[in-house]
Amino acid sequence: MIASSFEYFAPTSVDEALALLSEHGDDAKILAGGHSLIPAMKLRLAEPAVLIDIQRVEGLKGVSESDGTLVIGALTTHHELESSNLVNQKVPILAQTAGEIGDVQVRNKGTIGGSLSHADPAADWPATILALDADLKIVGSGGERVIKATDFFEELYTTALEADEILTEVHVAVPAENTTGSYLKLHQVASGFALTGVAVVLTKSGDICENIAVGITGVSDVPYRASEVESALAGRALTADNIAAAAEKAADGVDILEDIHASEAYRSNLAKVYTRRAIEGAAS
């Protein structure tokens, strides 16, 4: 309940934050909404010597549209994404995903950037961000770079972010008219994290699946794109049989998590069933 002592800094600009990060290196942690970090600190599972609170950094909040792309500031809260008219109109799966995270109080405070950077293997955002093929803007002392979501999640709780970098923006291309999405999740009943969460982004041409992206969280150490499912369905008719056959591949080639809440076999089953249902949901 009581964290270890730390030095606290509240920079107001990205540059200031980066300078602090360079100065304190591995000893420092970035504090965004705090809803992953503070619980870990209270249990003393995490004991950073320095906390860099970026809440007061200008320009990292909110959603805007520019050239067919939604630009989401890293400090945008789950609640803001859930309730934003722009998001609900342009990329409703983002709002839908946000609404599945934690509870109201957590969504009020937790941020998309914080969640993605923390990379919990059962967090919701990674599935959807992968399915939307988002770009992530990262700044560091060496400058700015943009990487694909598919290159972002590396290992358990480990991302492509270097120690001196901060995720600043998430870029999501506004999908075409004939594209629909669906995020479907089975909650671990205690924590609310995903036992399995499946995000599907589907582009239809008539009854044919023109393009499909499936992001899955909760099933493996690292959230992943179910590429076997995608290739099994792309270019085919969206019949119940085709969808079911493709969804059977949802856990192919994946190292599946096992814990007291769900066995490996059960998670594998959930991945398939939820993938099928999410595709059906997106296709209907």
Add this chain to the structure above:
Amino acid sequence: MATMAGPSRLIGAPIKRREDPRLVQGLSHYVDDIKLVNTLHCTFLRSDYAHADIKSIDTEAAENLSGVVKVITGSDIAGKVGSIPCAAEIEGLKVPDHPALAVGRVRFVGEPIAAVVATDPYVARDALDLIEVEYDELPAVVDLDAAIESDSTVIYDEFDDNIAFTMPLDAGDVDAAFAEADHVVSQRFVNQRLIPNSIEPRGVLAEYLPGEGTLTVWSSTQVPHHLKTILSLLLDLPEQLVRVIAPEVGGGFGSKLNVYPEEAVVAYLATQLRKPVKWIEKRSEGFTTTIHGRDQVDYVDMAVKNDGTITALRAKLLANMGAYHQLLTPIIPVLTYLMMPGAYKIPNIKLELIGVFTNKMATDAYRGAGRPEATHIIERMVDLAAQKLGMDAKEIRFKNFPQPDEFPLEMATGVTYDSGNYQMSFNKALDTVDYASLRARQAELRGQGRYMGIGIATYAEICGMGPSVGVAGGGWESSTVRIERTGKVTVLTGVSPHGQGQETSFAQIVADEYGISIDDIVIIHGDTGRQPQGIGTFGSRATAVGGAALIIATQQVKEKMAQIAAHMLEANADDLVFEDGNIFVQGSPDSAVTFADVAATAHVAVNLPPEVEPGLEATHFFEPSNFTYPFGAHISIVEVDPETGEIDLQRYVAVDDCGNIINPLLVDGQVHGGIAQGLGQAMYEGAVYDENGQLLTGSFMDYAIPKATQVPRFETEHTTTPSPVNPLGVKGVGEAGTIASSPCLVNAVVDALSPFGITDIDMPMTPNRVWQAIQDAQ
């Protein structure tokens, strides 16, 4: 009774709670809200091991931390703080020494080893990380079946095995009944370990005044009087100088019906340091070291005839005590043993109850305490028998209920059910759900490949904990009624409510009896300095025993008032009526004296009838003649998703008979909360230890208590069969919902999955477990 009460205005009415204004504004005081000047903060270092010898404890670095006042270990308090007591008296019971801080050996994860006192709770926490403990790990005893095998590690050197006690029963002729049975059904049940998790954690604040020699302890407890007595014994202080206050208590569910090491250590530290000392439990501590509930493995056989008559029951009950006995640990499974027949007349019963030590936290009273286990066993067995006979789950129950005119009914287990009409409550439940059409709907859905299930649990339970012969530490309750000089009424009760609402229901009882406004009555509880004697609130006893004590004390004072009023009115006391704040001769309300005038007269004491002493106060100790036996019928409707194992709970109907009802609003609240906790056991909750005795469900991240989205709307109904064992005719309702709901839900899910050939499923029925059961059946 000489005097007449006015028309009953409040008993039976849904009066809103008088407790609530302070609570909804955040203005009440739980232990942690009480701030005394110069308070020191205590925190405990706890064992990471389930079973280990302590080689050394190095506290030096912690002691040197700025702000740390004191660090103590088990050896520092040996001989100064007594062993944590167990009140159970069971023949042959092994009672191990239970030091407040471990000495030499630890026996469960979370066992306290050292206490740190600091000027600031943050510093106290920092100090914990500076204490070095060296352990020699020992094999941990975790599995109940394995613990009683001859090759098991034995937890106590002084005992031969891990068996804490055995209790046999052989009533009737069980062997003959099984020999003559048309069918025998057998099943092993696991009644999983639960963690109570009241939302307010435990907490203690103790202050010692050396001049006066008085120790005052504020504790989040259900039993302040027991705590007072036991603390005086543990610390060797005169009992009269120890005062325990249970301030606002944020839920207990049995978990605070106890005396814990932390209470003893904090009180001891206060006497030594001569400053107030406070400890507030962290949730993670609550998970490991506040008592757990249930944890039985039961092997059961039932003999039935072709017509559905149950002729015999045979069972071996393994009950997990954990590593030490807490206050009532061994008693809890005895309630299972006593209530094995449930709502059915079963003449032949053979039982073997075995209490088993393991390297886990102690079990003890958790809402329902032994009866949910019994009800689970009998209600599941009845369904299994019906399934085997091809009989409807409804019919087999009617077949085996006793008739209403058979009560009081002595059962084969030795208890006597006070009153009952099981047919009435069950019929009401069946009518409410329209049972026949439900079965038709189920058949229709099965045709569509959908798995709907109807679950029934009819139950009888034991509560109203008393008489004293059946309750460790006493089964009576005490109440004092005092009418102040101004005519305001003070009630002092020995019960110690922590959410049950007796400040309201008890005031209803008194207001009706005196014909005065409820606003003129104050109910004081939870303070041994103000109400000198009492037992406490547990086992759905507060109204059945404490309310009974109250009504009698109320009437005793009323008789005296009537004498004084009769003297004032020059009338006969027998003719007086108490109504609307006045006392008058029946039929002559115009020539009345006010209730307040009579109170003033009693205290001014210059115009009293001869032989009448001044003052208006009476104390009554009520000793009930028997327990009470509430009953009822719960029905639930579920649909199971066979692909994922998810359960959709669509409807839950509860018909409970708790005797007379004082306040239906409070009764519904108790039933709702009870069902939610039973539902938690059925669907979500379960303490999981690994093979080394590590608790894997040590936080709300892994241990699920039901959330608002995870429970349905409950439909509650009642029938009323008064109890003959107390003057209010009440039975108690705090646990009924918990007792009936878990078997009701398991029966529903098993019913839904019966097309797969599934006959039983363990709790909690998580999606994974349900899905796995379907896989295994296919």
Add this chain to the structure above:
Amino acid sequence: MKIKADYTVSAHREKVWEHLTDADLLSQSIPGCEELKAAGNDTYEATIKVGVAGIKGTYKGTVTLENMQPPSAYRLIVEGKSTIGFLKGACDFRLEEVNSGETKVELAGELTVGGKLARVGQRIIGSAAKMTIGQFFKQINKLVTTDTDS
């Protein structure tokens, strides 16, 4: 918790053996190893910062190598404790030369954790262990190949 895994290292078996059993090389390969000093009998006192991302704990304890059968097999025993709990592992390593110049290392063992780590971390301990072992072999492979190249 059972641990079962295999890794292929791009070096001959003797070379891999050497890297897996030499204190200096081990200390360079064990992720988060801050100190590893010999305490006799193939036992080492170690200080290791283990964990994932921000959730790291510093464990002090011992690393013992047993049943040494160079260059094909040994048993590794790790015991450590920190303020958030303890961990104990015993793992059998089998080295087998596959193809030419490649060695397959098979691991089979048990890991137990206790204390707060077990209570709140059960969801991720298995994955974290797997990841840590993976990082260890990645580093071994790197050291071995650097060594070979030089």
Add this chain to the structure above:
Amino acid sequence: MNKSRKQINTTINGEDYTHEVEPRLLLVHYLREVAGLTGTHVGCETSLCGACTAIVDGQAVKTCTMLAVQADGAEITTIEGLAQDGELHPIQEGFWERHGLQCGFCTPGMIVAAHQLLERNPNPSEDEIRHGLEGNFCRCTGYQHIVDAVQYAAEKMQG
């Protein structure tokens, strides 16, 4: 340690507070121990139970998962700030009228969460109420009377 203490300014229930605090001080401890407002409770350590819910800059938050330093400059409303001039807030009244509490420990957080819910959705369905209160545990009531209480308040607040 003093060098790292930070001064924070907050407005709590309309009153201004200024204190120097350790950065690790949790907001809930600031409210309870420094500002003396003990209506906000601590029920768990893992940001799940919601007993510590207060409103910070218009958002219901779990004050056990926020540092006091993060609240510098914030406007905070706790349970103690809801009743006005001795009149219960309609949500408090609803909890009283509909028996929405038993032990009362979760109640302040529950009421504050309900406050946020009704602000965003003045006429919620039962389902929406249950979802809106998912971050607040109650072990006593089974939630049904809490739902009823929020419905009572919703009706009353809409006039």
